[in-house]
Amino acid sequence: xxxxxxxxxxxxxxxxxxxxxxxxxxxxxxxxxxxxxxxxxxxxxxxxxxxxxxxxxxxxxxxxxxxxxxxxxxxxxxxxxxxxxxxxxxxxxxxxxxxxxxxxxxxxxxxxxxxxxxxxxxxxxxxxxxxxxxxxxxxxxxxxxxxxxxxxxxxxxxxxxxxxxxxxxxxxxxxxxxxxxxxxxxxxxxxxxxxxxxxxxxxxxxxxxxxxxxxxxxxxxxxxxxxxxxxxxxxxxxxxxxxxxxxxxxxxxxxxxxxxxxxxxxxxxxxxxxxxxxxxxxxxxxxxxxxxxxxxxxxxxxxxxxxxxxxxxxxxxxxxxxxxxxxxxxxxxxxxxxxxxxxxxxxxxxxxxxxxxxxxxxx
Numbered sequence: 001x002x003x004x005x006x007x008x009x010x011x012x013x014x015x016x017x018x019x020x021x022x023x024x025x026x027x028x029x030x031x032x033x034x035x036x037x038x039x040x041x042x043x044x045x046x047x048x049x050x051x052x053x054x055x056x057x058x059x060x061x062x063x064x065x066x067x068x069x070x071x072x073x074x075x076x077x078x079x080x081x082x083x084x085x086x087x088x089x090x091x092x093x094x095x096x097x098x099x100x101x102x103x104x105x106x107x108x109x110x111x112x113x114x115x116x117x118x119x120x121x122x123x124x125x126x127x128x129x130x131x132x133x134x135x136x137x138x139x140x141x142x143x144x145x146x147x148x149x150x151x152x153x154x155x156x157x158x159x160x161x162x163x164x165x166x167x168x169x170x171x172x173x174x175x176x177x178x179x180x181x182x183x184x185x186x187x188x189x190x191x192x193x194x195x196x197x198x199x200x201x202x203x204x205x206x207x208x209x210x211x212x213x214x215x216x217x218x219x220x221x222x223x224x225x226x227x228x229x230x231x232x233x234x235x236x237x238x239x240x241x242x243x244x245x246x247x248x249x250x251x252x253x254x255x256x257x258x259x260x261x262x263x264x265x266x267x268x269x270x271x272x273x274x275x276x277x278x279x280x281x282x283x284x285x286x287x288x289x290x291x292x293x294x295x296x297x298x299x300x301x302x303x304x305x306x307x308x309x310x311x312x313x314x315x316x317x318x319x320x321x322x323x324x325x326x327x328x329x330x331x332x333x334x335x336x337x338x339x340x341x342x343x344x345x346x347x348x349x350x351x352x353x354x355x356x357x358x359x360x361x362x363x
Contacts, residue, residue, distance in 0.1 A: 051070075058072070059074075060077045060095060064081045070109055072091065078095070078097045084102040084105055085103075085104045086107070090108070092110050093110070103117050150296050153295050156292040160292060170248065179273055182277075195337065196324035196337075199324030211236075254318075255275065256280075291308040
């Protein structure tokens with residue numbers, strides 16, 4: 001890109017000045033093998049503020065570490081690194097104008113070529129000041145075009161679907177190998193919701209202090225040093241596993257509670273832990289998918305962003321409550337806080353179980 005080339009030329013100019021090639025003005029040989037370096041060397045390079053007076057005509061020039069004020073005419077390109085380009089009335093740059101680390105200020109001057117202002121992030125957009133077309137880094141508005149919004153929405157939608165599939169896969173493995181523990185944590189959350197929330201919130205604040213205390217306690221003893229080597233990487237993994245376990249258990253609790261509430265309307269007879277878990281995860285993930293779809297519509301993008309923030313906040317709260325339930329139930333091995341068994345809904349057992357096919361009488 002032209003901007004990248006101009007940035008490279010400006011950097012080379014700065015290096016030449018710092019190396020002492022020219023305290024005020026440097027003219028390097030035009031036979032340099034590097035194209036950009038040779039192009040910069042053929043220009044007039046100035047350090048500090050520089051003014052092209054009215055009626056004065058100068059060739060292409062580079063100003064490093066100062067402002068360039070143009071009242072006259074610059075026949076070629078004008079490059080400013082670490083300063084501003086000020087176009088006074090009657091000022092004219094016949095070539096390109098590029099400013100890095102500054103801005104273009106126009107009081108009636110003109111630039112005939114390409115004009116860009118490049119900031120630290122390399123982003124820019126076109127604006128017009130007093131008839132001068134130039135590019136400002138601080139005026140960029142990313143993703144305002146329809147294609148950008150659609151592309152960003154599709155990418156977010158794909159990421160959300162991938163997250164849902166990963167959580168569903170982990171949940172399926174957990175149900176298959178540890179269904180009693182999952183149900184115990186889920187029942188603990190339903191039976192002691194406030195206590196689970198308070199425990200999870202307190203544990204979230206104490207995660208880092210507990211890690212520091214454990215490291216100090218292990219480091220002061222000779223026996224603890226080998227344990228410290230294993231503890232440091234395993235501790236964050238254990239916390240992450242507990243958070244994931246809690247989120248999945250909370251999703252299971254949400255799905256189970258929803259099935260109980262909706263049974264009269266939909267007669268959900270063939271539900272089990274898989275269905276509870278998947279339906280709960282779907283209820284948590286669906287608003288994110290809707291937010292990405294809404295964000296593709298320009299005038300609804302604010303609503304989509306707000307929906308994302310609210311959904312992630314809800315997921316954080318759910319994971320915190322589930323984390324607390326994991327701690328209270330000791331990862332599903334303690335049933336002290338488990339709620340009383342729910343009423344018999346008549347659909348316990350395997351999914352797609354048909355009493356008529358098994359010869360059992362209907363209730």
